[in-house]
Amino acid sequence: MGSHCKTTRDHDEIREWVTTHQGVPARVRDIRSVGGTGLLRIDFSGRTADECLEHISWDEWFRNFERAELALVYEATKSDAGRTFAKVVPAPDF
Template sequence: MTPHTRCTTDHEKIRTWIENHQGVPAQILGATWARAAGRLRAEFDRGRSGQDLEPLSWRAWFAIFDEHELTFCFPDDEDSTAFRLMPRTPHPPR
């Protein structure tokens, strides 16, 4: 990731960023394991990534994203499609 990385859990910002980079929501084909950060993907090159991906609806993608309490981190670089899904930082007790 670049030094200028932003993170969000906002579904509309995530969807807009992925779609602006000509991506669609996906997951690794047949993935059923619990570690969603390794399972969820966005497919930017429509089958040319070399990975076996299956498309997901945005609703299904975000259901997994929220269920596993992930955050979406992405670069400010307009040309990059590199992003990372990270665990949400727990809020400190008050």
């Protein structure tokens, strides 16, 4: 059985998928500027954030998601290897 990827900007769809897969909204800290938004990520590690990755609220995550006009590409079905895949990308024109 192969994997099938979807792309979405829908906040409810993203939150539901991430929560179902035990993910947490996070960002990579922007070390170049104080107060920078950093790169948005989904943390599936199950650990607390380290010094490079910090967990943030859904409100903050989606605020930055909209500001940067991003989309989430994710696997609608798990790959044969059982891994979870999601990537934040520039939003295509829908």
